[in-house]
Amino acid sequence: MVMKFVRLPVVMGIVSVLAGCRPSASTTPDAAASPVDASESPSSTDSPQASSETGWSPVTDEEGVVVTSRPSERSPLPIFRGVGQVDAPLVEVLAVVTDAERHREWVFSCSDSSLVEQTSESTGIVYNRTDTPWPVPDRDVVLDSRIELVDGEREVIVRFSATAHPARPPTDGVVRMTYLEGHYHLWAEDAAHTRVEYQVDSDPGGSLPTWLATRGTRDMPVETLRALRAQVARTRGLYDERIAEFRRTLLAPAS
Numbered sequence: 001m002v003m004k005f006v007r008l009p010v011v012m013g014i015v016s017v018l019a020g021c022r023p024s025a026s027t028t029p030d031a032a033a034s035p036v037d038a039s040e041s042p043s044s045t046d047s048p049q050a051s052s053e054t055g056w057s058p059v060t061d062e063e064g065v066v067v068t069s070r071p072s073e074r075s076p077l078p079i080f081r082g083v084g085q086v087d088a089p090l091v092e093v094l095a096v097v098t099d100a101e102r103h104r105e106w107v108f109s110c111s112d113s114s115l116v117e118q119t120s121e122s123t124g125i126v127y128n129r130t131d132t133p134w135p136v137p138d139r140d141v142v143l144d145s146r147i148e149l150v151d152g153e154r155e156v157i158v159r160f161s162a163t164a165h166p167a168r169p170p171t172d173g174v175v176r177m178t179y180l181e182g183h184y185h186l187w188a189e190d191a192a193h194t195r196v197e198y199q200v201d202s203d204p205g206g207s208l209p210t211w212l213a214t215r216g217t218r219d220m221p222v223e224t225l226r227a228l229r230a231q232v233a234r235t236r237g238l239y240d241e242r243i244a245e246f247r248r249t250l251l252a253p254a255s
Contacts, residue, residue: 056081059218067221074179075203082198082221088232090153090188091246093196095239096232097158097184098147100126106227108220111138116165122147122250126160127168139204141177142168153251158184162202179203198225 056068065084072079086093097103104110112129119125129140144163149156162180170176182200189195198221 060222062222063226065222065225067218072201072203075201077202077204079199079201080221082225084196084225084229085189086194086196086225086229086232087192088194088236089191090156090186090194091243091251092236092239093186093194093228093232094147094156094158094246095242096228096235097186099239099242102231102235106224106231108223108227112140116142116167125163125165129174136209137206138174139177140171140174141180143180147250149250152253153247154188156186158186175205177202177205196225196228 056070059067059069059080061067063084065082067080067082069078069080096106100113100115103113107113109130109132110128111131112127114127116125116127123144123146126143126145127140128143129138132138141162142165143160145158145160147156147158160180160182162178164178180200180202182202183197185197185199187195187197200220
């Protein structure tokens, strides 16, 4: 049975650096920045704690989520990173993170997400839209996303980056983001606990109030990882078939 990418969400409300989750308002779109390659994540020999100590400044430590940031070379906003523990096996967390149909239930400020095209078992094109407080226009983005295995069920990265696709052209009243790079990096601490690192480097385009960008930098990692914990607990048992499929295909040991 081939693993379907149809549920891979990937962006996970990333542009919620804009903060706030409200009904969408129709406004005039403005311009976004151009795409670049700025993805970065620690190697398989690094711990999440070690990776956050090199060039990163502390932002907050609350609800068991440590948030750090550093200046971005490609955006006026800093890169932000959150690290926290989820009380579930890695493959269970992976199943929730890659369920595009439900991530609006837990990703901070995400109002819409859908699969645009499945390109392989582990890769696909995904659309994501983020609510912003009125009168700031909503942001959306089309992402090239992929699941990368580092060490079987012990370490997995869900990586995403902005792209374009003819099936999802820009929408009137919504700012299309053209630069965004990030990942969910999952480490199995033991059979029942997973360390999750959530990192995003993005340019939301247009103009944003300083208070809004600053609030999002602080709140987005904490709120998303806190809600991920709740979603994993709430959906426990619903992903058994998907987890089994992951193990048969994507996570199966190489022969």
